[in-house]
Structure formats: structure tokens, C-alpha cells
Amino acid sequence: MKKRAFSGVQPSGVLHLGNYFGAIKRFTDFQDDYDCFFCIVDLHSITVYQDPEELPKLINDTALYYLAAGLDPQKATLFVQSDVPCHAELSWMLECVSTFGELSRMTQFKDKSKGKESFSSGLFTYPVLMAADILLYDTDVVPVGEDQKQHVELCRDLAQRFNSRYGETFKVPEAVIPEFGARIKSLQNPDKKMSKSDPNPLGYISLSDSKDDIVNKIRRAVTDSGREIVYSPEDKPAIANLMTIYSLCTGLEFSEIEEQFEGKGYAAFKQALADAIIETLAPVQEKYREYAESGIISSILKQGAEKANEVSSQVLKRAKQRMGLSLLLDPTKRKLS
Numbered sequence: 001m002k003k004r005a006f007s008g009v010q011p012s013g014v015l016h017l018g019n020y021f022g023a024i025k026r027f028t029d030f031q032d033d034y035d036c037f038f039c040i041v042d043l044h045s046i047t048v049y050q051d052p053e054e055l056p057k058l059i060n061d062t063a064l065y066y067l068a069a070g071l072d073p074q075k076a077t078l079f080v081q082s083d084v085p086c087h088a089e090l091s092w093m094l095e096c097v098s099t100f101g102e103l104s105r106m107t108q109f110k111d112k113s114k115g116k117e118s119f120s121s122g123l124f125t126y127p128v129l130m131a132a133d134i135l136l137y138d139t140d141v142v143p144v145g146e147d148q149k150q151h152v153e154l155c156r157d158l159a160q161r162f163n164s165r166y167g168e169t170f171k172v173p174e175a176v177i178p179e180f181g182a183r184i185k186s187l188q189n190p191d192k193k194m195s196k197s198d199p200n201p202l203g204y205i206s207l208s209d210s211k212d213d214i215v216n217k218i219r220r221a222v223t224d225s226g227r228e229i230v231y232s233p234e235d236k237p238a239i240a241n242l243m244t245i246y247s248l249c250t251g252l253e254f255s256e257i258e259e260q261f262e263g264k265g266y267a268a269f270k271q272a273l274a275d276a277i278i279e280t281l282a283p284v285q286e287k288y289r290e291y292a293e294s295g296i297i298s299s300i301l302k303q304g305a306e307k308a309n310e311v312s313s314q315v316l317k318r319a320k321q322r323m324g325l326s327l328l329l330d331p332t333k334r335k336l337s
């Protein structure tokens with residue numbers, strides 16, 4: 001039997017190059033060898049306010065980009081988190097196994113709540129919902145970017161704690177983090193990751209950016225002092241980030257990039273980088289348009305939700321049984337209307 005992979009992306013904005021290289025493009029590498037479940041985690045996205053008029057479009061768009069990046073719905077299950085009620089239900093059960101102290105140590109929570117007078121409780125319990133997502137599918141591996149490593153560690157801790165407290169229930173999953181491309185930095189601040197919630201759009205290249213946007217954003221990307229194209233993340237973090245993106249787009253090694261741009265300076269490199277990004281995104285944008293026009297996405301998501309409900313309800317039932325909760329409404333009998 002194939003091992004199972006599970007991952008998720010929030011529909012919290014237009015996807016960017018970091019999401020593409022660090023997540024959705026990599027997911028497609030798993031679909032031949034693993035039984036894959038990929039989730040659009042809309043319940044996670046509402047931990048910060050989302051306009052209810054906009055959210056359905058963002059959910060739809062995120063799904064379309066999964067397909068445009070090469071995800072094959074015949075091979076992998078693609079679904080929306082809020083279509084599968086077991087996620088929120090198991091999340092509560094796991095909240096009662098997690099501690100306030102360990103959630104307070106999550107760096108993403110610290111970053112996102114920093115300086116804010118008020119934030120939702122959901123932002124605090126966010127990683128527990130993520131643990132529920134993963135554990136409901138008896139997941140073996142979780143492909144994610146570097147920023148999610150701590151959350152997957154928490155998920156493992158919760159699974160082990162639940163198992164030792166209530167008896168063997170959950171499979172303990174492992175994060176799979178790429179050696180390369182796991183953390184693409186902001187074009188405006190190489191200390192920060194490229195993020196779709198960055199208020200400054202110059203910080204990220206979104207998958208829907210036009211050629212002009214891409215040329216403009218790369219031209220205005222911050223650089224380091226000097227003018228040589230050399231890969232040195234400590235001394236030249238901005239150039240190292242741009243070289244990482246160039247390498248991901250072209251497949252060239254850093255030494256080859258250094259050779260290609262020896263004595264040429266930043267402007268020539270930036271021009272080549274913009275061209276490489278445009279070339280990488282063109283087929284993705286083309287496929288996105290085709291899928292959008294075909295209108296096929298809603299039936300893919302419906303089938304995906306049915307399959308996800310089938311699998312997750314078995315695991316939820318097991319967990320409820322172990323905890324001694326009522327099984328009067330058997331989750332395995334629920335049907336989508």
C-alpha cells in the first residue's frame with residue numbers, strides 16, 4: 001500500500017513564488033508515489049479577518065493554482081477544509097490535549113500577534129487545527145516549507161501524547177522539508193519570508209503577476225552592497241535570495257550562475273531573473289486560465305470532499321471511541337448534500 005502524504009495551503013491571498021516552489025509545485029512530485037490529500041485550509045485563513053465576499057474566490061483560485069502547478073485530481077485528493085466537519089471536531093479534542101504553554105511557544109503565533117492589541121483565539125489555537133488536519137488521514141509525510149516545521153513537531157507531540165493517554169490511535173507523521181527553496185525571502189526584506197499577507201506587494205511575486213509587474217518588482221528588489229553575483233547568504237542575503245529564485249526557475253547551480261554573471265553586475269542579473277520567472281510562470285498562468293474556463297473545479301472539490309470525509313470520519317470515530325465520547329451521531333455515516 002502507498003504511504004500517505006497530506007499538506008495544506010491557506011486561501012488567504014494570491015499565491016506567490018514561495019508557495020509555488022516551497023509547496024504546491026513540490027506537492028505534485030508526491031502524487032505518483034504517495035496517496036495524497038491536499039487541502040485548502042479555509043478554516044485556518046479565517047484566524048485573521050477575511051472578507052466573506054472575497055473568500056470564495058480565493059478558495060477557488062487556490063484550487064485552480066494547485067491544478068495549474070500540475071496536480072492531477074485522478075491521482076491526488078484535493079478538497080476544502082470546511083467541507084469536512086471532522087477537522088473542526090478533532091481540533092477541539094486535541095485542544096484539550098495540548099497545553100497553553102506549548103502553543104505560546106509557536107513562533108508563527110508570536111510573529112503574527114506581535115504588536116497587535118487584539119487577535120483572535122483562533123490564531124493561538126491554529127497549530128492544533130493543523131495537527132487535526134494531518135492526523136485525520138493517518139498521514140505518513142507532510143510536505144511543507146521550513147516555516148511549518150515547528151507546527152509539524154507539535155502535531156507529532158500531540159499524537160504521541162494522545163496515544164499514550166488514550167491508547168494507540170494516531171499515526172505519528174513526519175515533515176518533509178526541501179533542502180532547497182524551503183524559504184524564499186521577501187524581495188524587499190531578505191530577513192523575512194516571502195508572504196502573501198505582506199502589505200507591500202513589492203515584497204512578493206504572485207503567480208498571477210503580469211510580465212510588467214514581474215520586471216518592475218525584480219528591478220525594485222533590494223540588493224546588497226557591491227556588484228558581484230556571488231552566493232553568500234551571510235554577507236549577501238538579498239542576492240542569495242534572488243539567486244535561489246533564479247536557480248529554482250532555471251535548474252542552474254549557484255556556481256553556474258556565478259560564472260554566467262561574472263563581471264556583469266546586478267542590472268544584467270535582474271533582467272535575466274525577471275525573464276526566467278516570466279518563463280516559469282507562463283505555462284502555469286496558461287493552465288490556470290484553461291482550468292478556470294473549463295468550470296471543472298467545483299466537481300473536483302466535491303469529489304475530493306467526499307473522499308476526505310470517508311477517510312477522516314473513520315479516524316475521528318476511532319479517536320472519539322478512545323476518549324470515551326458519544327458515538328450516537330456516527331461520523332462515518334455523514335453524507336455531503
Ligand code: ATP
Pocket residue numbers: 008009010011012013017018019020021022023024143144145146147148181182183184185193194195196197198
Ligand atoms: P501567510 O503569509 O498568509 O501566512 P504564506 O504565504 O506563508 O501565508 P501559507 O498558506 O501559510 O502561505 O503556506 C502554504 C505553503 O507554502 C506552506 O507549505 C509553506 O511552508 C509554504 N511557504 C510559504 N511561504 C513560503 C516561502 N516564502 N518560501 C517557501 N515556502 C513557503
Ligand code: LTN
Pocket residue numbers: 006007008009010041044129130133134142143144148151
Ligand atoms: N499552517 C500551514 C497550512 C496548513 C497545513 C496543514 C500544512 C494547514 N494545515 C496541514 C500542512 C499540513 C501554513 O500556514 N502553511
